[in-house]
């Protein structure tokens with residue numbers, strides 16, 4: 001009995017715990033999830049600061065200019081009295097006693113005399129106005145974006161505490177697969193291996209090995225320390241892949257019931273716990289999720305390449321998001337016309353997004369990535385959908401991190 005699509009995704013989200021926290025230099029945190037919130041190490045601004053190039057002044061004008069301070073200077077060791085002014089640069093500390101800053105454009109300066117129509121309180125960024133030391137600026141679980149890195153640096157950090165990246169090893173199976181050159185009768189090019197790395201955002205790909213349709217080789221690949229003895233074929237396989245250090249093993253093919261489809265039997269022989277065995281969706285219904293006795297997860301992608309993409313977005317990405325400590329994002333939605341829902345299964349339809357609308361890209365046959373390549377998301381079309389709002393699973397338009 002195939003599992004409902006939404007339950008399958010939820011099961012994948014709950015199949016693991018976030019990986020351990022590691023402290024990394026700011027730049028290395030990009031694309032990872034915060035394991036603890038970013039707190040301000042100092043107040044911002046750290047002192048009353050000018051927001052304009054001009055003059056800090058006290059009391060009503062006209063004023064007498066009694067000094068000047070530049071950005072980077074310490075707080076001037078004076079207290080402005082009423083009628084006194086100080087030349088200030090944007091970002092420079094203003095002297096104590098300053099009531100306002102007059103931008104240079106509205107000032108008339110004659111020797112030490114300053115005139116201008118200032119507004120009390122204006123253009124001074126008061127100490128702690130943005131945040132105070134100790135404030136939590138970004139909560140745990142947030143994605144570390146370029147802006148988060150800039151904010152963390154601004155708040156005094158040299159490092160961030162993030163969940164480490166999940167490590168993924170890929171096993172592509174199939175006697176019929178070619179890894180270069182044109183396909184020919186009976187032989188097809190591996191289309192999943194080249195697609196996968198760009199879909200592993202936030203994860204580290206340890207490597208990809210190619211196996212023949214051999215249950216012993218598959219069992220070895222799932223249990224051996226390294227993949228160098230597994231019939232790995234060039235050019236994609238390095239000499240040794242540390243499969244034992246993987247958090248997730250991704251298999252491609254062998255999910256069905258044909259004579260060469262060994263995945264389920266091999267997993268049973270290895271005493272794996274099967275969490276998802278078949279999903280009520282089109283394409284991709286033979287997809288699978290299991291946990292090996294040593295705790296490594298196995299995501300079984302069907303061999304048909306578009307079905308494999310459906311499985312990546314249904315099971316693998318949610319699993320990797322959980323391992324990476326990412327919080328579940330609110331769903332992306334769009335309106336989609338009636339595309340011919342299935343009576344019982346969820347359809348995953350490649351679509352192009354424009355504003356709040358999604359348009360079918362066409363060419364969505366399980367064995368072909370043509371439609372998926374023209375699209376930027378898969379629309380989740382539940383059974384019985386007759387047009388209206390649907391959830392989208394975006395997969396394109398992002399740079400792999």
Ligand SMILES: Nc1nc2c(c(=O)[nH]1)N[C@H]1C(S)=C(S)[C@@H](COP(=O)(O)OP(=O)(O)OC[C@H]3O[C@@H](n4cnc5c(N)ncnc54)[C@H](O)[C@@H]3O)O[C@H]1N2
Pocket residue numbers: 172173174176177188189190191192193252253254255256257258261283284285286301302303304305307366367
């Ligand atoms: N009797 C049944 N047969 C099939 C069923 C079923 O329910 N009952 N489901 C079909 C569906 S749906 C899918 S999807 C496939 C899944 O098959 P496998 O995961 O076992 O994969 P294979 O049999 O090895 O290959 C299927 C198909 O995909 C091609 N392939 C395989 N790997 C790749 C790759 N890396 N790149 C490109 N193409 C690949 C392979 O040549 C086959 O054409 O089972 C159906 N059968």
Ligand code: MOO
Pocket residue numbers: 281282283284285286302304307308366367
């Ligand atoms: O559903 Mo399969 O996964 O169509 O080709």
